[in-house]
Amino acid sequence: MILKGEKRKVRPEDQEVLLGWENQRQLVLSLSFIKHQHGQELLEPSLRRQVLIANTLRQLSALVPENQVPPSDDDEEDWGSMSAEPDFEVTAAVASILTALDAPMDGGPQVGLRAPLRALENLLEPGWDKAAAQAYGELWENKDVEVMRFGSLGDVTVEELFHDIDTSLLQSDGGGEDLLRCLPPLVPSPIPPPSANHCFDLDHLMEVLVKS
């Protein structure tokens, strides 16, 4: 029993345990940082993997022992709940992990309040005619045996883009500009909610295609 005012001393066997624990903590910490960096470079980034690594980093940063004193029988301090000042470097790293995950995936302004039963219409470009979208989707109904193949942008010519257009669109008022807006997407990609910048980028892309 430790008397009042008596300085607690680290027992040799406890110090060994503490060192082992701290070594493993440092090892796992460094591994986690390396994994975070490699995760960013992976061709197939896994959100689950990155979140688990980030949570591990959080946990490790919260387990910094303050006085480097192992628990004794009289001390009810729990190893698992030892915490001091959170490691700010780790916290910043965790924040950067998770913020970086959001940028390439779900970019653009957040969707507003979700109304119940609001159908998420498959994300369409501004000016995309819904009838054209339906006509494009109905192309699948007429496909026989051959599987539709999606080629890369380099394989697609302007003439091939026009092949997918429902010819009834040619009779709509507005002429060529409407036709350009009704072009199917170049690649089947998830499109963020419309925003001013997004519209500008798509318009610019269309301009380049028309000129080419």
Added chain:
Amino acid sequence: MCVGVQWCFSQVKGAVDDDVAEADIISTVEFNHSGELLATGDKGGRIVIFQQEPESGNQPQCRAEYNVYSTFQSHEPEFDYLKSLEIEEKINKIRWLPQKNAAHFLLSTNDKTIKLWKISERDKRPEGYNLKEENGRYKDPYSITALRVPVFRPTDLMVEASPRRVFSNAHTYHINSISVNSDCETYLSADDLRINLWHLEITDHSFNIVDIKPANMEDLTEVITASEFHPNQCNTFVYSSSKGAVRLCDMRAAALCDQHTKIFEEPEDPNYRSFFSEIISSISDVKFSHTGRYMMTRDYLSVKIWDLNMETRPVETYQVHEYLRSKLCSLYENDCIFDKFECCWSGNDSVVMTGSYNNFFRMLDRGSGQDVTLEASRENIQPQSVLRPCNVSTGGKRKKDEIGVDSLDFNKKILHTAWHPLDNIIAVATINNLYIFNDQLN
């Protein structure tokens, strides 16, 4: 049905050589509802469907003979130019629709797009068109002097796979699950943060029913790992998370199911607490029993059976490879700790199966409490040869026919398994081979 059943080798599909092409890696395996068809998907975006051979009266043990029925390219690699992201063609999941007519339908999905495929047979072809030649070229209309009625004539059996629906542009994150509802009209698709509800006839609309994405991504601590509809209750589905919880949702309670109806979560055992506790608690698969009363979850080290009427703890827990608990740091280092193992029920829900490393797979008998470890290996592929149980030794002394923990090959992992819905026939996928086993008939 009990683990005392002897399992025999039936067939192995896939390349023989050890040089494995990335595209040939099997990524999903699924029997259809009758067990007649067995579908596999691979990293190259292809689907291969095997068909069970009609059982021969003289050789009932050959009931587990499956031959190629159809092969087709389901998904192609894509590139999202706006986000500079490559979309892999790997087939993440296949789910069969209940059969309603002669044709078969299945849903297949990669990370972003779900497709509905129709697999149909054609053994007749029309002949005698008035306007077209037999080779398909159009005739000169002025050369036609008489009309005739085209007729159907028998031809060689052809199996055609045609895409009937494409459900795209509804998932920002990677799709990990699809599940067909018992109403046979709707299905759900789940990615890391959201679950959408689709109607099979409608491709340009889907309803978001779960969204766990926080307003600030820095607050993200949990992702969705798997999701499934209840087999009988069309209003009920579950989804599992990376924090080891399973949430059951009732679509009748609210259109947006962010608030769960039940949450199944077991408190952590303080004796086993480690730096990796959360990672190994992450649920990689969740499956309802055929009856719908129970639910099975697979985390990194164990399989748990839950009674849907009790949320506080599982009714049964089986250790899959407890000998790996002391190796978690190494498994974290080599990324194996992030492997997502699947699990499956036997047809009568009495036995569950899941994969492990070294091409081992585990059969866990719920009735007797017994378990057995078997190996999918090319060293034992004599037709109907009986599989011998395998043992892993953890101590210093190793018995004969035991393998040490440090000798396990962690590159040989069985992530995908499937059990015939009506018979003791199982399909086990190694990296690029599909093994089919059946029980030994007395």
